[in-house]
Amino acid sequence: MSLASSSLCLFLFLSIFSCIKSDELQVLLTLKTALQGSNTDVLASWVSNNHVCDFTGITCNSDNFVKEIELSNQQLTGTLLFDSICQLQSLDKLSFGFNSLYGTISKELNNCTKLQYLDLGNNGFSGSFPSISSLSELRYLYLNNSGCSGVFPWASLEKMTNLISLSLGDHNFSPTPFPVEVLKLTKLNWLYLSNCSLQGPIPAEIGNLGGLISLELSANNLTGEIPTDIGKLNKLWQLELYQNRLTGQLPVGLRNLTNLQLFDVSTNFLEGNLSEVRFLTKLVSLQLFENQLSGEVPAELGQFKKLVNLSLYSNQLTGPLPKELGSWADFDFIDVSENFLTGPIPPDMCKKGTMKGLLMLQNKFTGEIPASYANCLTLERFRVSKNSLTGTVPAGIWGLPNLNIIDIELNQIEGPITKDIGNAKALAQLYAANNRLSGELPEEISEASSFVTIDLSNNQFSGKFPASIGDLKHLSTLKLQNNMFSGSIPNQTIIFFKRCSQKSKISKDVLTLIICFALGTVILLVSFACFFYLKKREKDHDPSLKEESWNMKPFRELVASEDEIIDSIKQENLIGKGGSGNVYKVMLSSGKELAVKHIWNSDTNGLKRARSTTPILGKRGGKSQEFEAEVQTLSSIRHVNVVKLNFNSKKRVLSLVDSRIPEVFKEDAVEILRIAVLCTARQPVKRPTMRIVVQMLEEADPCKLVRIVISKDGTAKKIEVKENEKINSSA
Numbered sequence: 001m002s003l004a005s006s007s008l009c010l011f012l013f014l015s016i017f018s019c020i021k022s023d024e025l026q027v028l029l030t031l032k033t034a035l036q037g038s039n040t041d042v043l044a045s046w047v048s049n050n051h052v053c054d055f056t057g058i059t060c061n062s063d064n065f066v067k068e069i070e071l072s073n074q075q076l077t078g079t080l081l082f083d084s085i086c087q088l089q090s091l092d093k094l095s096f097g098f099n100s101l102y103g104t105i106s107k108e109l110n111n112c113t114k115l116q117y118l119d120l121g122n123n124g125f126s127g128s129f130p131s132i133s134s135l136s137e138l139r140y141l142y143l144n145n146s147g148c149s150g151v152f153p154w155a156s157l158e159k160m161t162n163l164i165s166l167s168l169g170d171h172n173f174s175p176t177p178f179p180v181e182v183l184k185l186t187k188l189n190w191l192y193l194s195n196c197s198l199q200g201p202i203p204a205e206i207g208n209l210g211g212l213i214s215l216e217l218s219a220n221n222l223t224g225e226i227p228t229d230i231g232k233l234n235k236l237w238q239l240e241l242y243q244n245r246l247t248g249q250l251p252v253g254l255r256n257l258t259n260l261q262l263f264d265v266s267t268n269f270l271e272g273n274l275s276e277v278r279f280l281t282k283l284v285s286l287q288l289f290e291n292q293l294s295g296e297v298p299a300e301l302g303q304f305k306k307l308v309n310l311s312l313y314s315n316q317l318t319g320p321l322p323k324e325l326g327s328w329a330d331f332d333f334i335d336v337s338e339n340f341l342t343g344p345i346p347p348d349m350c351k352k353g354t355m356k357g358l359l360m361l362q363n364k365f366t367g368e369i370p371a372s373y374a375n376c377l378t379l380e381r382f383r384v385s386k387n388s389l390t391g392t393v394p395a396g397i398w399g400l401p402n403l404n405i406i407d408i409e410l411n412q413i414e415g416p417i418t419k420d421i422g423n424a425k426a427l428a429q430l431y432a433a434n435n436r437l438s439g440e441l442p443e444e445i446s447e448a449s450s451f452v453t454i455d456l457s458n459n460q461f462s463g464k465f466p467a468s469i470g471d472l473k474h475l476s477t478l479k480l481q482n483n484m485f486s487g488s489i490p491n492q493t494i495i496f497f498k499r500c501s502q503k504s505k506i507s508k509d510v511l512t513l514i515i516c517f518a519l520g521t522v523i524l525l526v527s528f529a530c531f532f533y534l535k536k537r538e539k540d541h542d543p544s545l546k547e548e549s550w551n552m553k554p555f556r557e558l559v560a561s562e563d564e565i566i567d568s569i570k571q572e573n574l575i576g577k578g579g580s581g582n583v584y585k586v587m588l589s590s591g592k593e594l595a596v597k598h599i600w601n602s603d604t605n606g607l608k609r610a611r612s613t614t615p616i617l618g619k620r621g622g623k624s625q626e627f628e629a630e631v632q633t634l635s636s637i638r639h640v641n642v643v644k645l646n647f648n649s650k651k652r653v654l655s656l657v658d659s660r661i662p663e664v665f666k667e668d669a670v671e672i673l674r675i676a677v678l679c680t681a682r683q684p685v686k687r688p689t690m691r692i693v694v695q696m697l698e699e700a701d702p703c704k705l706v707r708i709v710i711s712k713d714g715t716a717k718k719i720e721v722k723e724n725e726k727i728n729s730s731a
Ligand SMILES: *[C@@H]1O[C@H](CO)[C@@H](O)[C@H](O)[C@H]1NC(C)=O
Pocket: 086, 087, 107, 108, 110, 111
């Protein structure tokens, strides 16, 4: 009897137990169904003949109830069924961060009342967050970059007094003031509210969160001053306030943050001096760029033993940099450009052999480039342009193997470029214009095979120009004007090369070239394009014509060919000059005589000018009004025909192209000619920058030109264009 009853009890117990078990199994199998699209076999163990506690990602408590679901970063896709998940009575951790989940986060999430850890961040959810005010046991809440938007239920945070980590950043929330609910969460040590539309001031009560180790409020729209009470957060290791609209000074009290290692308040409107930073001796990274900070860089920075990254560019700092700056730790980079700093370049920033970037552009540094950097094998960027540096470039620097930019422009640096530049295999850009560099260019320059840009203009280089520079396959810009080179241009020197774009499907060996190469003290433009220009100029001495687009529109009936008119626009036919252009006498073959006014047109073929200014635009508008007015006047008085001269006739231009150039390439030649014409504008300001030229060349895409050989023998320039055998001419 007693045996029977006990076995009955056992039976009952088992059936209740397995009933609950099968509920949890059902919940998880339902969850799996909603994650069907997942391109992963992480859920392969989630099948009914396995015990739920053996499912991948599931942890059970001692009573075999599901306690944790940890499936972050598993390439999951699909939706989360919270009404189902929150039936798991013992669930205290739900972690689905870094997946590709979508759909809304439903209000049933609020039923997961035992949760201590919730991570739904870095997914593709949509809609707004539901209230989660019942989740009062939460200690870790990671919802950053979830994909949700709208208004966050800040009030839900009020009861979460156990929160240690709160991460709600990277959300396109509706703009909101700093949420006061957060200020009561005194156990927080991690607060991430960057990039989530906060606006207005940072409340002084932030000082209540004395446990904070990391505080990130960057990329919001925060205004006002950094509160002094931030100085109470003396456990802070990381403080990120960059990209806001903060004003005022670095607050007194900042000095109390002696554990700070990462400090970034860049891109704000801060002013005042760096005195408070003097005490932050454990700093590893200090980023204060793009503010209005002034005064000197505190000498103490030279003794910071852990400092590896220092970025202070675009401020108004004065005085010298500490001599021992960057000499203690594995220093990585310095950027103090665009200040008013003086004195020498600190010599020991690459002492540990780890430095990658030395950027000190646009200051008032003096003295020589320290020889120590010649050993800095890790250096990738060396930029000290626009200073007052003197002396020579220490030889080894030219040949550093990882350097991809040397920029020493606009200093008073002298001496040669040494042969070891041949070792600079990564060097793509050399900007050395406006110095006192001299000597011959070493042939070895052509071994620096990564070169894209070389600018040595306005120096005192002399001697022959290395013919082998043509070997530099990636070179697209070479500026050498205002030097003292002598001898002739190497006949094989194809100055500018660029790879053809893929679309043209021609051999990689195909080179195209161009423009604006100047040699010697005289600015001599040597290129295929300039050749055409010179040829054109033989016919046409009027500089104003070079600026024009090529299009002609008769307003009135006109019996004349474009060629007749254009050919007459030359000096000897000039009969008058006006504010807006010159007037030429044109004798047509029909015997008719015309007066043709060529109107200056300051618009340069839709060419976008970098940094174009309003006055220029205004002037353009003025010109066109002037033109219309002029047309009115001329029409009403005595000129019979008013011709608007705008050259755009392909036929006309084609006639300028060298007849030896095969027909199929003439269109390309015209494109290049257009660019050349722009490049040779009499007024330097009207010439496009090299960047624009390269851009235009890319658009012009003269890929069919295979080889152009230019010889410089008096006026007779010779051009050879060979068809690439590999081109299928129909392609
Ligand atoms: C879930 O929460 C809703 C209210 O949000 C409540 O009506 C419902 O009964 C809860 N369900 C469970 C299983 O607790």
